[in-house]
Amino acid sequence: MRMLQSLGWAALGTGFTFLMTTLGAVTVFFFSGAPEPRYQKAMLGFAAGVMTAASVWSLLLPAIDQAVEDGCFPGWLPAAAGMLLGVSFLAALDSLLPHLRRMPEKRRQSALLMTAITLHNVPEGMAVGLAFALAATGENLAGAAALALGIGIQNFPEGAAIALPLRQEGRTRGRAFLGGTLSGAVEPVFGVLVVLVAGVARPLMPWLLSFAAGAMLYVVVEELVPQAHSRAGTCGFVGGFLIMMVLDVALG
Numbered sequence: 001m002r003m004l005q006s007l008g009w010a011a012l013g014t015g016f017t018f019l020m021t022t023l024g025a026v027t028v029f030f031f032s033g034a035p036e037p038r039y040q041k042a043m044l045g046f047a048a049g050v051m052t053a054a055s056v057w058s059l060l061l062p063a064i065d066q067a068v069e070d071g072c073f074p075g076w077l078p079a080a081a082g083m084l085l086g087v088s089f090l091a092a093l094d095s096l097l098p099h100l101r102r103m104p105e106k107r108r109q110s111a112l113l114m115t116a117i118t119l120h121n122v123p124e125g126m127a128v129g130l131a132f133a134l135a136a137t138g139e140n141l142a143g144a145a146a147l148a149l150g151i152g153i154q155n156f157p158e159g160a161a162i163a164l165p166l167r168q169e170g171r172t173r174g175r176a177f178l179g180g181t182l183s184g185a186v187e188p189v190f191g192v193l194v195v196l197v198a199g200v201a202r203p204l205m206p207w208l209l210s211f212a213a214g215a216m217l218y219v220v221v222e223e224l225v226p227q228a229h230s231r232a233g234t235c236g237f238v239g240g241f242l243i244m245m246v247l248d249v250a251l252g
Helices: 002-030 037-070 075-096 098-102 103-137 143-166 173-184 186-196 196-229 231-251
Strands: none
Touching: 002 103, 002 143, 002 173, 002 186, 037 075, 037 103, 037 143, 037 196, 037 231, 075 103, 075 196, 103 143, 103 173, 103 186, 103 196, 143 173, 143 231, 173 186, 196 231
């Protein structure tokens, strides 16, 4: 009975964060036609800024904090090793999958972008799922709610950061919206799964968080920043970075 209650609470918390990703993807319906080149660069810069700030405040810093709290490793070790693994994974994916190399540049970029943000959402879903499973037993409901609210608000620009580039590469609004939405679908899935294997999953969280950070940073440096290189792209990057930083610090 207690397990079912914990699973229900985990589904509720991660369902909210998934909904916020979906709402971010809805922004694709507010653009008519393909955006002008300068707006395309601004969107790519915005996505890069969001992902860079999320990598630091949502992933690497929490990974260091939890590693220090657990006391099994120096705080920097899981963060550094996990980040390198994430970079290596995306680099290998980019190099070894032939169909990625055959894709047009914009489609390849969008595929890597969606992969990186989806990987980033896995440990976030696990964190929310664990927090709400503990809240179901009467432990720190306010903290779990604050965590879900913070991650949910962060997920809004992430949904837009996937849907808008998909639209600019020529996808229909419906397919771009679906791509943005699916990137967040992993949160309720892994939020529920982690409750079932909580004893095993918690020690892995610093490594998973930093792995996702490395994957995101690879996409930012390899794909987004070169494509966004312009004054509009720089402004988009700064705007995305500031928004995500403020959300993380204020709600984290």
